[in-house]
Amino acid sequence: MLASPLSLDIRSGAVDNLSALLHERYISTTGSVLVAVGPSQGEEIWARIADSLPDATLFRVLDASLASAGELQGVLGERGYDAVVGIGGGRTLDVAKYAATRAALPMVAVATNLAHDGICSPVASLEHAHGKGSYGVALPLAVVVDLDYVRAAPRHLVSAGVGDVVSNTSAIEDWMLAHRERGEPVDGLAIAFARTASEAILRRTDSVESEDFLVALAEALVLSGMAMSVAGSSRPCSGACHEIVHAIDQLYPGVSNHGELAGVGALYATLLRGEPERFAQISECLARHGLGRNPLDIGLTEPEFVEAVMSAPSTRPDRYTILEHVGLSTEEVAGRVSELVALTS
CATH class of the missing domain: 3.40.50.1970 (Rossmann fold)
Incomplete structure (x- = not known):
């Protein structure tokens, strides 16, 4: 049921x-x-x-x-x-x-x-x-x-929801990765809800000034909540993207907001997966809504973001994502973060 x-x-x-x-x-x-x-x-x-x-x-x-x-x-x-x-x-x-x-x-x-x-x-x-x-x-x-x-409401409190919804695309890939590598069970209905929500927003070209967009965003956020309810956990909407969010909240409380941080985390995780088309799609969507796409945009330095990425897996030790899969060293993470900044500046 x-x-x-x-x-x-x-x-x-x-x-x-x-x-x-x-x-x-x-x-x-x-x-x-x-x-x-x-x-x-x-x-x-x-x-x-x-x-x-x-x-x-x-x-x-x-x-x-x-x-x-x-x-x-x-x-x-x-x-x-x-x-x-x-x-x-x-x-x-x-x-x-x-x-x-x-x-x-x-x-x-x-x-x-x-x-x-x-x-x-x-x-x-x-x-x-x-x-x-x-x-x-x-x-x-x-x-x-x-x-x-x-x-x-302040515009950033509306557009931030875009970052949280589009991060579903990254969370779904992390869940499927855990299924392939660790045998973690996945729920197809939960994935359908989460993917429908993210794709509905990724593919729109209007903005929060449009009432049609606000309705679509509200529906997408509700679908994301439903996806988590079906799964019995936050898995369909929370992967490496949210591990990074939680790490930033712990290390640098007060930086940006949850939705914007989730968007940046999803973009970094997508870069690690080597998905240039999806990376471009998420990047364009975040930019269209005035959301940050790299640590400098949200008030962090590159070394600070590297520290957050390195500590991110410890925020959800039971969760297997692209961060745990690639297991990069601090130097390697720094290189990928610099690449993220270069691609989105």
């Missing part, structure tokens, strides 16, 4: 239908929901819909930490809530997904940007005292993407 959201609503003005969605889909028959909002647009959306949810309780998510998620879980235990509604960016949604899962309550995701595939993924990325961890969670029961708020 395939776990999936009951509802997916991507359009302008979608938040105005939130109360009806909760009732008509039997997510909340009493209207007793806890609404977790992030700063800025989350607060704005709450002000817009508060009158339609008179029995709802507001919870403000201050940061994407295990502590915040634990606090939200504690509040959920104070009364008999029907569901959790998370309103905001990926950080807010991750906190809401984690707390709702631990409290065994359904969760509705109302996304205000399209920065990465956490909108509908079975994974929550949360900070703790020793860094950042990824935690298994239940999929949102419904997903709402109001394009009015997506368009109002």
Whole structure:
């Protein structure tokens, strides 16, 4: 059986239908929901819909930490809530997904940007005292993407999602490599979802200024989340590209954002595979959307990126990717990073 959201609503003005969605889909028959909002647009959306949810309780998510998620879980235990509604960016949604899962309550995701595939993924990325961890969670029961708020978000928080989606192409190749070299089982349906998402964005020539593109990007991010749900892990959307992301997060916290880093990681991994046509396709797509393609574009020096690549495999020691397969020395990695910079400058 395939776990999936009951509802997916991507359009302008979608938040105005939130109360009806909760009732008509039997997510909340009493209207007793806890609404977790992030700063800025989350607060704005709450002000817009508060009158339609008179029995709802507001919870403000201050940061994407295990502590915040634990606090939200504690509040959920104070009364008999029907569901959790998370309103905001990926950080807010991750906190809401984690707390709702631990409290065994359904969760509705109302996304205000399209920065990465956490909108509908079975994974929550949360900070703790020793860094950042990824935690298994239940999929949102419904997903709402109001394009009015997506368009109002900073451009980089929308275009960044492009990098996360196109990195699926690299992650799929890593999964197939692990299948050939290590006998790791693959899931054809998960690959179909992940590949459909990435190809849909790679082959478009319009940009985030186009409503049609925003719909396609939102659908692609949801498909990526579905791919991970089918696989039972992040495998179809996370390979060497995301090992590099996690290494950069650990070594140089605050550099760029998840989606843009995933795009750079995918481009480097594609270079290692010796796939010039795919490399050119990904590079052109990232450039078209104003995303970085090499370490200099994201504020890192070449030696810093080399250090991240060398430590990347340790972030997911159970995962076999092109990084583990080629096993390059520090000097060899430095040469390939210089090649990446030369090809994309």
